[in-house]
Amino acid sequence: MISAKAHVTGSGDTGAHRRKGVLDLHCPRIDGLPVETVHLLHHSLTQLVVLRRSLEHSDTQLERARHAVLESRALLARLREQGL
Numbered sequence: 001m002i003s004a005k006a007h008v009t010g011s012g013d014t015g016a017h018r019r020k021g022v023l024d025l026h027c028p029r030i031d032g033l034p035v036e037t038v039h040l041l042h043h044s045l046t047q048l049v050v051l052r053r054s055l056e057h058s059d060t061q062l063e064r065a066r067h068a069v070l071e072s073r074a075l076l077a078r079l080r081e082q083g084l
Helices: 035-081
Strands: 003-009 019-026
Touching: none
Parallel strands: none
Antiparallel strands: 003 019
16 A cells, blocks of 8 residues: 655644644555556655655745744844944
């Protein structure tokens, strides 16, 4: 059985905290199905996995960007304190 996990995301939080739940996607039994249907199921599950990886990559990029913003704000605050 082929399985993939798709994440349902919430709003506002990042990373692991952003995920509100997990949906399991399982390929149904393919014994006796026409070849075209098997190919369609395989292609669909493959695309879902690619989409999931893309979302995970986007989460990582967002987390890095938020971290950079926080670092920039901290640097600006230190510079202001120093009178620059």
